[in-house]
Amino acid sequence: MGDVNIKELEEFAADADAWFQENVVTDPGFMLPLTFMEVGTDQQFEFLRDWQRKVYEAGYLGAAWPKEYGGGGLDQEFQDAATNAMRRHHSPIMLNAIGLNWAGPLLLNMGTDEDRQKYIKGILTADDIWCQGFSEPENGSDLGNAQLKAVRDGDEYVLNGSKIWTTQGNFGKYMILLARTNFDAPNKYAGLSFFLAPMMVDGVETVPIRKLTGEYGFTQTFFTDVRIPASCLMGEEGQGWLIAMRTLEYERGARAGQAGGYVMTEFDAFQIVDVARHALRGGTPAIEDPVMRDKLVEFLIEAQSLKLCNERGAIAPLNQDRPMALALSNKLMFTEFARRLNEFAITLTGAAGGYYVGDENAVDQGLWTRGYLNAFSATIGGGTSQIQRNIIGDHVLGLPKSK
Numbered sequence: 409m410g411d412v413n414i415k416e417l418e419e420f421a422a423d424a425d426a427w428f429q430e431n432v433v434t435d436p437g438f439m440l441p442l443t444f445m446e447v448g449t450d451q452q453f454e455f456l457r458d459w460q461r462k463v464y465e466a467g468y469l470g471a472a473w474p475k476e477y478g479g480g481g482l483d484q485e486f487q488d489a490a491t492n493a494m495r496r497h498h499s500p501i502m503l504n505a506i507g508l509n510w511a512g513p514l515l516l517n518m519g520t521d522e523d524r525q526k527y528i529k530g531i532l533t534a535d536d537i538w539c540q541g542f543s544e545p546e547n548g549s550d551l552g553n554a555q556l557k558a559v560r561d562g563d564e565y566v567l568n569g570s571k572i573w574t575t576q577g578n579f580g581k582y583m584i585l586l587a588r589t590n591f592d593a594p595n596k597y598a599g600l601s602f603f604l605a606p607m608m609v610d611g612v613e614t615v616p617i618r619k620l621t622g623e624y625g626f627t628q629t630f631f632t633d634v635r636i637p638a639s640c641l642m643g644e645e646g647q648g649w650l651i652a653m654r655t656l657e658y659e660r661g662a663r664a665g666q667a668g669g670y671v672m673t674e675f676d677a678f679q680i681v682d683v684a685r686h687a688l689r690g691g692t693p694a695i696e697d698p699v700m701r702d703k704l705v706e707f708l709i710e711a712q713s714l715k716l717c718n719e720r721g722a723i724a725p726l727n728q729d730r731p732m733a734l735a736l737s738n739k740l741m742f743t744e745f746a747r748r749l750n751e752f753a754i755t756l757t758g759a760a761g762g763y764y765v766g767d768e769n770a771v772d773q774g775l776w777t778r779g780y781l782n783a784f785s786a787t788i789g790g791g792t793s794q795i796q797r798n799i800i801g802d803h804v805l806g807l808p809k810s811k
């Protein structure tokens with residue numbers, strides 16, 4: 409722990425704990441989204457925007473980001489302590505996920521001083537919501553083939569095309585946008601450029617898409633002759649792929665520098681012990697069924713091993729044999745585990761697992777069924793599990809590239 413003053417850190421952690429204990433509202437009287445990808449109503453949006461701003465103003469978000477841009481200027485350990493306090497008190501999620509977790513760190517890492525002055529504070533206060541325009545209807549996993557066209561015209565670029573699955577697209581003020589500026593480049597990657605694009609301009613249309621849970625959270629985003637200042641280009645023309653790859657490292661948790669807090673409800677695996685105690689299978693508690701007990705223990709062991717792997721990932725000397733293995737595996741392991749855990753919770757509840765949110769017979773108000781359906785989101789967004797496996801095969805195991 410570098411030069412951190414332990415006493416100051418302990419005091420900060422104790423203050424954060426007391427603050428979240430006093431200020432967290434877990435039930436505002438309407439359903440909160442489980443993750444930043446299901447913010448579907450204005451009511452949810454306003455509540456979460458106010459909450460993020462309050463956490464930031466109290467000093468518990470962006471605590472380790474540089475002071476000159478609106479951060480707290482403290483060591484990362486302080487932000488980690490605040491995030492742990494959020495966890496303990498089951499704080500609602502932080503809203504501006506794409507700003508806090510990938511656009512923000514990207515700007516701090518690769519942006520100009522002017523960009524940072526302009527954008528960072530608004531990310532932290534949630535005044536400026538960010539969204540991400542990478543995927544297109546015909547190009548998701550094959551991101552390098554993105555076709556949205558950006559043509560330079562004097563001091564402006566003119567954008568035409570469509571992006572899809574744009575999380576919080578309808579609330580976005582800015583978009584990190586991957587667009588094609590050169591259709592004659594020697595390869596598909598070299599023709600791409602990266603923009604910090606304003607969304608509230610003529611020609612941008614966002615059409616909400618409904619998810620399998622019935623909730624909204626992302627849009628298809630259409631660009632028709634949209635004119636944006638040429639200064640929105642990040643880096644140089646043709647550097648889009650490089651900057652997009654850096655962005656994905658933040659998004660997939662392979663690179664540190666995020667503002668802190670969490671943007672997805674974190675299920676504690678031990679919660680399913682309670683489910684197993686209360687859920688009845690054939691009239692007896694599921695926990696008394698030897699097969700279910702066995703499975704339950706396997707999940708708890710896996711949860712513990714993931715936690716230890718995560719801690720190990722942060723200790724460089726323990727990762728010398730394959731330095732990127734844990735960082736590149738994180739997204740795959742945690743998102744697939746969350747999906748299987750929610751599925752198992754439904755299995756424990758037997759036939760009652762079929763009742764959904766809003767049904768009086770639903771176990772835990774349908775939390776597990778909704779959680780299960782929503783858990784697929786994270787196994788797809790930011791690169792599907794299959795793509796993550798390809799990346800691990802390629803970059804960690806050194807296997808030949810898939811054709």
Ligand SMILES: Cc1cc2nc3c(=O)[nH]c(=O)nc-3n(C[C@H](O)[C@H](O)[C@H](O)COP(=O)(O)OP(=O)(O)OC[C@H]3O[C@@H](n4cnc5c(N)ncnc54)[C@H](O)[C@@H]3O)c2cc1C
Pocket residue numbers: 445539540541542543544545546547548549550572573574575576626784785786788789790791792793794795798810
């Ligand atoms: C909830 C949610 C939120 C999202 N938010 C955003 C957002 O804010 N911004 C944004 O730009 N995108 C967003 N996405 C889009 C996401 O990044 C894409 O859905 C994802 O990259 C997959 O692309 P695709 O949907 O086009 O599927 P495809 O690429 O068509 O893939 C279809 C299937 O084929 C498999 N596949 C494809 N290529 C390979 C390969 N080479 N090897 C093995 N299997 C392969 C995939 O794993 C998948 O199972 C979001 C997605 C979800 C679900």
